[in-house]
Amino acid sequence: MTNQLTLIATAAMGLEGLVKQELQDLGYHDLQTENGKVIFKSDFSGIARTNLWLRTADRVKVLIEEFNAYSFDELFEQTKACPWEDWLPEDAFIHVVGKSHKSKLYSVPDCQSIVKKAIVSRLQEQYHIHSRLEESGVRYKVEVAILKDRVTLSLDTTGAGLHKRGYRIDQVEAPLKETLAAALVKLTNWTPDKTLVDPFTGSGTIPIEAALIGQNIAPGFNRDFSAQEWDFLPQSIWDEALEEAEDIANYDQPLSITGSDIDHNAIEIATNNALEAGLADLIEWKQMNVKDLRPKSDVGYLIGNPPYGERLNDRDEVESLYSSLGGIMKDFPKWNVYILTAHEKFEKHYGIQASKKRKLFNGFIKADYYQFFGKKS
Template sequence: MTQPLTLIATAAMGLEGLVKQELQDLGYHDLQTENGKVIFKSDFAGIARTNLWLRTADRIKLHIGSFNAYSFDELFEQTKALPWEDWLPEDAFIHVVGKSHKSKLYSVPDCQSIVKKSIVSRMQDQYHIHSRLSESGVRYKIEVAILKDHVTLSIDTTGAGLHKRGYRHEQGEAPLKETLAASLIKLTNWTPDKPFVDPFTGSGTIPIEAALIGQNIAPGFNREFAAEEWDFLPASIWDDAMEEAEDLANYDQPLAITGSDIDHRAIEMATNNAMEAGLADLIEWKQMNVKDFKPKSDVGYVVGNPPYGERMSDRDEVESIYRALGGIMKDFPKWSVYMLTSHENFEKHYGVQASKKRKLFNGFIKTDYYQFFGQK
């Protein structure tokens, strides 16, 4: 159990580079990036630290083994050959989930069933149990992922996805995931000494994530993780990770962050969520039409997830919002503007061609992240 662990940080497509950078910032350097994930070596402490600190990843998985399998017999035998008793106690509640893509073993329910039977068989042998396993203990979520006949088996350390920070008790109709909101900020070169405005704030996710980043507060400080219940992980790793997070937080960093929205109910939600996150004093909330927005300084950042106008009945109003924002920002050339939208003609209505565009998914919606860099 002293050997280094292999961990997998999963990420939304297009955000793997941000997750890799975050891992490097945490001191992990043996990194391998693949579609939707970054694989890295760690020790036990890394399970706690990465769950607590990663802002842009979806979850952290403990890699148990990988192999090729072309038949159910191979899947059973090679799964059984892995040392499950190193990780699972004899009373573990074993919950197997799965996915398969471009593989001979394409029936996910069958693969899940076989992996479960195989693990149970291994556990019965290793723990000398001649009856059914009780499965009365802690839940272990095991994933069988098959891609082009290559099987990866892992245990989820996170529990509820990392976007569940614990502060968002209220949200609107189409909330932006906290991990994506943090990614939008990380894709800018904003620094905490500069003004930051989200004029389409909804339930306040972007400004709240900006405040967490600005004061270097670990995004997982307000929640629990599945692996906290695992017997083989010493409790001290969680205590040490929380102590490190407390030491690294910069609560004295002044911030100028504003979130505004035309809907007064959104502002109430955002205010309540900021209070839940312990950031009530750091963010200014305003009920305001974006057409009334006027920057108060020469330099700053606007980051937003405006309405997309996906319903034809909304399209004219949405396009007028884009035009209004473009017209306002034209008079503030040193401000940088970053907008996420699925509207293909955003630049035309905004009135300026973006300095850079990046394709991202907001849930299942294909979007572009339009980046307009302010003059130096």
């Protein structure tokens, strides 16, 4: 097996550009961006480094092969032709997942079954096994993705999605994904020497992600990944990636980050999550109504994911909240305000037209990221 791989970093719609920038910052070039993913070349070390460092990607996969298939026979034969023995040991537990869009092979369960049979057949031949595979070993997650009859076979290196940082020990209802929270921070031009406030903090995800960014702490530092169990990957790549992360973290960077919420329980949850992330002393938490918000500095950043008012009986209260926030921030014209909401008339209630808007998805909810740029000093 060659040490040169093609890797795929998957991302939520709208975040591909951020993932591409993160990969460039990690030193990867010749990047190909497609809907929901960024494709790039690397050696084995890239598996460890990208899983450890990517803040806004969902997962990292190894591309095994791409080909066209218009029949189940073609899918079987071309899957079987792949060198699966380079990746999977003879006792591998093979878990095949799939998706298909605008393709002749539209039955996902059938595609998954055929790919599994083809892989098993290949391994039986290569390992000279004349009985069923035991599948008693490490789990390998294979994905068959078919788009317009083009088949992509890949192997997941990540395991639990990259948003699972390992610090969220509790959460409020409908929490913001860690990857999206990191994206909301990275889509601003906040720098760690500036004040940052989240007045709708919920589980504390935006302040925690901002603190990780501010001190250049790798978001995957406190978790494990599927590929760590792969025999052919030397332990040294993980050790070196962790050592690199430790060396370039800036634990001495002072931060001014505050998270507040009207809900006492949310503040307790956020405090415990920050403690689990090792950031207990870096973030100030307050139980506070947004209407009582009064920034302490002339310049700063407000980043928030307020309630959207999706339930009709909540709408009046939510719209009043938006109006209050807009009225308060008018008195702080040098502040940069960034709000993610699915409420289509947010600007009307906030009272100011956004400098810029960006379409994002909060889970399956289509939302806008409203950006109000502060006046320059």
